[in-house]
Amino acid sequence: MKLRKSRIPRKGYIQIIPMIDVMFFLLATFMLASLSMQKLDSLQVNLPKGQAEKLSEEKPVTLTLTKDSEIFINQEPVTLDTLAKTLKPLIQNAQPKLIVSADSEAPQGIVVQAMLQARHAGVQQFLIAVQHK
Secondary structure (H helix, E strand, O other), X not given: OOOOOOOOOOOOOOOHHHHHHHHHHHHXXXXXXXXXXXXXXXXXXXXXXXXXXXOOOOXXXXXXXXXXXXXXXXXXXXXXXXXXXXXXXXXXXXXXXXXXXXXXXXXXXXXXXXXXXXXXXXXXXXXXOOXXX
C-alpha cells in the first residue's frame, strides 16, 4: 500500500492587487495632507499689493525706486554708478538684506539694474516691499 502525503507543497505567491490598493491609499493620504499644509492663496498680478510679514530688524537698509527712475538709499538720492559705493558701508552684517521698495509704475529695467548693482555691493538677500491689502 502506497501512502499519500497529507500536504501537497504549493508554490508561494504574492498577491499584488491588495498591495496596489494600500499604496494608492497611502499616496492619496499624503497628497491630501501636503495640500492641507500649504496656503493656496494666490496674489493678483498687479503688484506691489499683497500680504507680507513685518520685519523685525531695527534699522533695515531700503532701496527705493520711483516711477521717474530716481533711486534712493534710506532716503538719500543716488545714481546707478554710485549705488554700490554708497550701499557697501551700510551693509556690514553676515547676511546682508536689502528692502526693495519699487513703485508699481517704475520701469522694470531700472529695478533690475539697481538690484544687480546692490548684488555687486555684497547684498545676498532682497526683500520686496508690498502694500498690504
